[in-house]
Amino acid sequence: MKAIRRFTVRPVLPEPLRPLSDLARNLRWSWHAETRDLFQSVDPERWAAAGADPVRLLGGVRPSRLAELAGDRRFLRRLTAAADDLHDYVTGDRWYQHQDADLPAAVAYFSPEFGITAALPQYSGGLGILAGDHLKAASDLGVPLIGVGLLYRHGYFRQSLSRDGWQQEHYPVLDPHELPVSLLKEADGTPARISLALPGGKALHARIWLAQVGRVPLLMLDSDVEENDLGERGVTDRLYGGGSEHRLLQEMLLGIGGVRAVRTYCRLTGHPDPEVFHTNEGHAGFLGLERIAELCERGLDFDPALEAVRSGTVFTTHTPVPAGIDRFDRELVGRHFGPDAELPGIDVQRILALGMETYPGGEPNLFNMAVMGLRLAQRANGVSLLHGQVSREMFAGLWPGFDAEEVPITSVTNGVHAPTWVAPEVLRLGARQIGTQRAEDALTVGGSERWDSVAEIPDQEVWELRRTLREQLVSEVRERLRASWRQRGAGDAELGWIEGVLDPDVLTIGFARRVPSYKRLTLMLRDRDRLMELLLHPERPVQIVVAGKAHPADDGGKRLVQELVRFADDPRVRHRIVFLPDYGMAMAQKLYPGCDVWLNNPLRPLEACGTSGMKAALNGCLNLSVLDGWWDEWFQPDFGWAVPTADGAGTDPDRRDDIEAGALYDLLEQRVAPRFYERGRGGLPDRWIEMVRQTLTLLGPKVLAGRMVREYVDRLYAPAAQAQRALTPDTARELAGWKARVRAAWPGVSVDHVETTATTATAELGTSVGLRVRVGLGELGPDDVEVQAVSGRVDSEDRITDATTVPLKPVGTPDLEGRLLYEGPLSLDRAGPYGYTVRILPAHRHLASSAELGLVAVPSEDAAEAAGVLLR
Numbered sequence: 001m002k003a004i005r006r007f008t009v010r011p012v013l014p015e016p017l018r019p020l021s022d023l024a025r026n027l028r029w030s031w032h033a034e035t036r037d038l039f040q041s042v043d044p045e046r047w048a049a050a051g052a053d054p055v056r057l058l059g060g061v062r063p064s065r066l067a068e069l070a071g072d073r074r075f076l077r078r079l080t081a082a083a084d085d086l087h088d089y090v091t092g093d094r095w096y097q098h099q100d101a102d103l104p105a106a107v108a109y110f111s112p113e114f115g116i117t118a119a120l121p122q123y124s125g126g127l128g129i130l131a132g133d134h135l136k137a138a139s140d141l142g143v144p145l146i147g148v149g150l151l152y153r154h155g156y157f158r159q160s161l162s163r164d165g166w167q168q169e170h171y172p173v174l175d176p177h178e179l180p181v182s183l184l185k186e187a188d189g190t191p192a193r194i195s196l197a198l199p200g201g202k203a204l205h206a207r208i209w210l211a212q213v214g215r216v217p218l219l220m221l222d223s224d225v226e227e228n229d230l231g232e233r234g235v236t237d238r239l240y241g242g243g244s245e246h247r248l249l250q251e252m253l254l255g256i257g258g259v260r261a262v263r264t265y266c267r268l269t270g271h272p273d274p275e276v277f278h279t280n281e282g283h284a285g286f287l288g289l290e291r292i293a294e295l296c297e298r299g300l301d302f303d304p305a306l307e308a309v310r311s312g313t314v315f316t317t318h319t320p321v322p323a324g325i326d327r328f329d330r331e332l333v334g335r336h337f338g339p340d341a342e343l344p345g346i347d348v349q350r351i352l353a354l355g356m357e358t359y360p361g362g363e364p365n366l367f368n369m370a371v372m373g374l375r376l377a378q379r380a381n382g383v384s385l386l387h388g389q390v391s392r393e394m395f396a397g398l399w400p401g402f403d404a405e406e407v408p409i410t411s412v413t414n415g416v417h418a419p420t421w422v423a424p425e426v427l428r429l430g431a432r433q434i435g436t437q438r439a440e441d442a443l444t445v446g447g448s449e450r451w452d453s454v455a456e457i458p459d460q461e462v463w464e465l466r467r468t469l470r471e472q473l474v475s476e477v478r479e480r481l482r483a484s485w486r487q488r489g490a491g492d493a494e495l496g497w498i499e500g501v502l503d504p505d506v507l508t509i510g511f512a513r514r515v516p517s518y519k520r521l522t523l524m525l526r527d528r529d530r531l532m533e534l535l536l537h538p539e540r541p542v543q544i545v546v547a548g549k550a551h552p553a554d555d556g557g558k559r560l561v562q563e564l565v566r567f568a569d570d571p572r573v574r575h576r577i578v579f580l581p582d583y584g585m586a587m588a589q590k591l592y593p594g595c596d597v598w599l600n601n602p603l604r605p606l607e608a609c610g611t612s613g614m615k616a617a618l619n620g621c622l623n624l625s626v627l628d629g630w631w632d633e634w635f636q637p638d639f640g641w642a643v644p645t646a647d648g649a650g651t652d653p654d655r656r657d658d659i660e661a662g663a664l665y666d667l668l669e670q671r672v673a674p675r676f677y678e679r680g681r682g683g684l685p686d687r688w689i690e691m692v693r694q695t696l697t698l699l700g701p702k703v704l705a706g707r708m709v710r711e712y713v714d715r716l717y718a719p720a721a722q723a724q725r726a727l728t729p730d731t732a733r734e735l736a737g738w739k740a741r742v743r744a745a746w747p748g749v750s751v752d753h754v755e756t757t758a759t760t761a762t763a764e765l766g767t768s769v770g771l772r773v774r775v776g777l778g779e780l781g782p783d784d785v786e787v788q789a790v791s792g793r794v795d796s797e798d799r800i801t802d803a804t805t806v807p808l809k810p811v812g813t814p815d816l817e818g819r820l821l822y823e824g825p826l827s828l829d830r831a832g833p834y835g836y837t838v839r840i841l842p843a844h845r846h847l848a849s850s851a852e853l854g855l856v857a858v859p860s861e862d863a864a865e866a867a868g869v870l871l872r
Helices: 019-025 027-031 033-042 044-049 054-060 063-070 073-091 126-141 230-236 244-269 287-297 302-311 330-335 348-355 369-375 385-394 424-434 436-444 452-456 459-487 496-500 528-535 555-569 585-594 612-617 629-634 653-677 686-699 705-726 729-748 861-865
Strands: 107-110 145-150 158-161 167-170 193-197 203-213 216-222 276-280 313-316 327-329 366-368 379-382 507-512 542-547 577-580 597-600 622-626 640-643 750-756 768-776 785-794 800-807 809-811 820-827 834-842
Touching: 019 033, 019 054, 019 073, 027 033, 027 203, 033 044, 033 054, 033 073, 044 054, 063 073, 107 126, 107 244, 126 145, 126 203, 126 216, 126 276, 126 436, 126 705, 145 244, 158 459, 167 555, 193 244, 203 230, 203 244, 216 244, 230 244, 244 287, 244 327, 244 330, 276 287, 276 705, 287 302, 287 348, 302 313, 302 705, 302 729, 313 705, 327 330, 330 348, 330 366, 348 366, 348 369, 366 369, 379 385, 379 705, 385 629, 424 436, 424 452, 424 459, 452 686, 459 496, 459 577, 459 585, 459 686, 507 585, 507 653, 528 542, 528 653, 542 585, 542 653, 555 577, 585 612, 597 612, 612 622, 612 629, 612 686, 622 629, 622 653, 622 686, 640 653, 653 686, 750 834, 768 785, 768 834, 785 820, 800 820, 800 834
Parallel strands: 107 145, 107 276, 145 216, 276 313, 313 379, 507 542, 507 597, 542 577, 597 622, 622 640
Antiparallel strands: 158 167, 193 203, 203 216, 327 366, 750 768, 768 820, 785 800, 785 834, 809 820
């Protein structure tokens, strides 16, 4: 019979065991091995059945077992130690508290998804896992972060396969009362609520769930409340589900509702108000509008409020392709703002202007969330060096007149949270080598450029560890494969072959990620006969473990999954290649350590970062990847292989795939497999072990989320906090007024005449050339601008590369026409073809970049002709 109503019965823990509840409710257990071991010892069988989730475990432990533990002095000592350790972790000073800089009192970090643990399935892929790792690393470092997201009642989908290998989606209902979260409550015990105004006098209400991620609170908004109509209750139903209006409401709830949730949390707990707001991808961009509205209510006009909000906002873009950005019809956005909807005090046209693609090549009727994110943030970044470059080119239209390299988007390369992703066996080996505390610091705080102590681990220990991890993966794969085949309708009698799937002594390659077309799940199938030869080689076989989910609406991605599954079903190779459905954190934590090689073959440069290879590297797995994302930045032949690319503009996509697949087969056949199976005098693969050692020594410290968060603090959070403090209401008014004045006067700014002391077309290295520039500033004065000489080597089309800028100084008083003379030396510090130009830029002490306004004046053709010749 089916229940007509469901509710959660919570266990009553005996008094001595009460600390177990606090340990279960703080998600630090998800990366703290000693706490997990403690919960496992409560009831090992139930721990496994609960999917290593302490909340589910405690909900099912027999009262007799709890009574037994309450009298077990050894268990109680371990419980006290774990509780004391958590208290010290949460309250003690950490890296952030020991910094001399004037750092922000708090930072609010907004993301549409967070991957903290499989027990809280609120993520779809890399963006969410990165956000979860960001919170965990911030907690380890003591950074006062507040995470803000949504609580999706169905999370992302669960994936299974039909008999013929077609992806099927399932959306199990998640009961928040069975998750490691708690309701944020008002002082009178009622649930804290926020609400948004909707068109037609309706409202969207949401309650706030709190997940405690170590020291970091994560606020998650949930619209499934009785006050809402059925449609509004479903706003937080699924991650990345629904049509345009559904997604718009999710993003309004995340951004606008999220700011209101932060204010509520700080009011109720006394937590410092954030000085910096970090938008992780464009989905949360509306947070800037809510903050503008707050300041307008305090008496500021829109423009000064915009400047104040921009000064304290950081925007991180994660997509290298325009198609990956949420864009909405302007009429849809316009309907949800204004007098009859949300933020009635702000002119709808001002809101729309922030997101419109008003630049060459843009769609004038579309509201672009990333464009709004960039316009509302004074500081922006991509997530790897190459992705920063791609982002500057992609968004260059927002800064007309500037070369892409000057677009004010920097990069902070992603990192991964080592305690979450490093296998316990690897952690124990590190602890034996350098001590538990030093190993923990190395993995969390980081700071070292090399982990030289890895060099002292004996080869035998390294190789035994790698085999142990491979063996564990083989067991995990067989178990998951059996479950998958049962879901596909197979009976036990036809599954005997699974006992022979994979071999713990065979070179194991991993490939797991989302399945958009650019990640090329099926590139390995390009020449199936050649792949079969690699899999079945009599002396140097390889085996491949593949996992990944296609978006529910992406039939092309589902076809790729089916193509891979059908190949892996072939009885000739099914013991050497497997596809595991329902890729998620729990599977990933077994997969990364157990593989010898991590494969990544996206279309370059469409992988923004690609952090899965970082997680693999921290476990001693070698990377075999296209030079994209982080691998383009840090690859060295000492610790991996680069797949050559055929990414010339004229290359046909099919031919490109053929070329790159051929290069991949060649690498596996001629370099990777021989290196793995080659044995030295001691019977060990000495050269392979050395590559593992180099991976850990050289890559290990770089790929840490601790390194990433420290970079955010130093390069983005601290400057944003200082800018935020500097922009008092009066200063914000002054800056906004100055910008308006400069924009209005800029058509009257010109470079009228340029001359140089150079008399010939050649000059000697190390000499200087004098520049004299006559400029017209119109209504502006010398304090409003900077006149610069820009010089450097020139290419065949006279474009300046690797430019150096030098400010020129005003000389004398304006002439009769009001023009000013600027002078300065041009140092010839590089040999070869050399050139220069002159430009005028707006200048103000509160600009984060001289390109901020997107205004620049350069010489006219007439002025350029008088400027002397290029030096060649």
